[in-house]
Amino acid sequence: MSAALLVDSVTVEFGSFRAIDALSLAVDFGEVRAVIGPNGAGKTTLLDVISGITRPKQGRVIFDDTSDITRSSEAVIARAGVRRKFQKPSIFEGLSVYQHIAIGAQGGFRRALSQEALGKRVHEVLEVVGLADFAERPASELAHGQKQWLEVGTVLASNPKILMLDEPVAGLTEEETERTAALVRSLKRPDRAIVVVEHDMDFVEQIADRVTVLHEGKTLFEGSMANARADERVVDVYLGR
Numbered sequence: 164m165s166a167a168l169l170v171d172s173v174t175v176e177f178g179s180f181r182a183i184d185a186l187s188l189a190v191d192f193g194e195v196r197a198v199i200g201p202n203g204a205g206k207t208t209l210l211d212v213i214s215g216i217t218r219p220k221q222g223r224v225i226f227d228d229t230s231d232i233t234r235s236s237e238a239v240i241a242r243a244g245v246r247r248k249f250q251k252p253s254i255f256e257g258l259s260v261y262q263h264i265a266i267g268a269q270g271g272f273r274r275a276l277s278q279e280a281l282g283k284r285v286h287e288v289l290e291v292v293g294l295a296d297f298a299e300r301p302a303s304e305l306a307h308g309q310k311q312w313l314e315v316g317t318v319l320a321s322n323p324k325i326l327m328l329d330e331p332v333a334g335l336t337e338e339e340t341e342r343t344a345a346l347v348r349s350l351k352r353p354d355r356a357i358v359v360v361e362h363d364m365d366f367v368e369q370i371a372d373r374v375t376v377l378h379e380g381k382t383l384f385e386g387s388m389a390n391a392r393a394d395e396r397v398v399d400v401y402l403g404r
């Protein structure tokens with residue numbers, strides 16, 4: 164199996180503070196990987212490095228086995244198919260749900276889509292994220308959970324190879340969390356890797372094939388969620404608190 168994403172001995176420093184410390188991590192195509200760990204462990208910084216927002220001091224990020232994206236710009240990385248849903252949904256005032264997804268879809272293809280192809284793509288995505296009945300609504304009128312799904316849809320519309328979700332269920336109700344878990348599972352594909360940062364462990368257990376537990380910028384544990392729960396070090400620094 165080829166690695167969708169290889170983080171190879173990456174170090175990130177902010178001044179004299181080491182947020183990521185010689186971290187290595189490989190995510191396979193077809194996999195849903197959760198990255199968990201206490202506040203400040205370096206999870207968001209890791210996503211920032213992968214998406215080209217933060218430059219590592221050392222190390223490399225390799226996409227799809229061959230493509231070194233360590234020094235690529237955010238735009239180049241996104242165009243290659245490495246996409247991220249940020250923690251806070253970015254909703255454009257005045258644009259409809261449909262228009263949000265359409266913007267996502269147009270960003271994902273090398274050539275502009277025809278109106279027909281675009282409409283088809285947007286409707287497909289609206290179905291997947293459960294917002295088909297809301298297409299013409301102003302996105303700003305959606306409930307918080309629906310905004311999260313809209314943001315997932317906007318990213319999904321570009322057909323990403325690597326889909327990164329930063330805290331997709333923060334602030335969601337139990338029912339919305341269940342729906343989000345079903346949504347994430349439905350996005351699994353043999354040619355896609357999904358990386359999720361989340362603090363809700365029941366959600367993580369439902370979606371993740373494997374979890375990586377970060378602590379102080381290093382990997383403390385990697386394996387199944389069930390084994391993470393049974394790992395004394397993981398319980399000490401994170402799960403037992």
Ligand SMILES: Nc1ncnc2c1ncn2[C@@H]1O[C@H](COP(=O)(O)OP(=O)(O)OP(=O)(O)O)[C@@H](O)[C@H]1O
Pocket residue numbers: 177180182200201202203204205206207208209
């Ligand atoms: N731009 C920055 N400048 C200085 N320090 C930073 C910067 N970004 C992050 N840090 C620090 O790096 C460490 C890792 O932060 P990061 O946001 O990656 O943690 P996290 O695991 O995502 O935490 P949380 O679960 O709270 O989101 C923290 O101590 C944070 O204060």
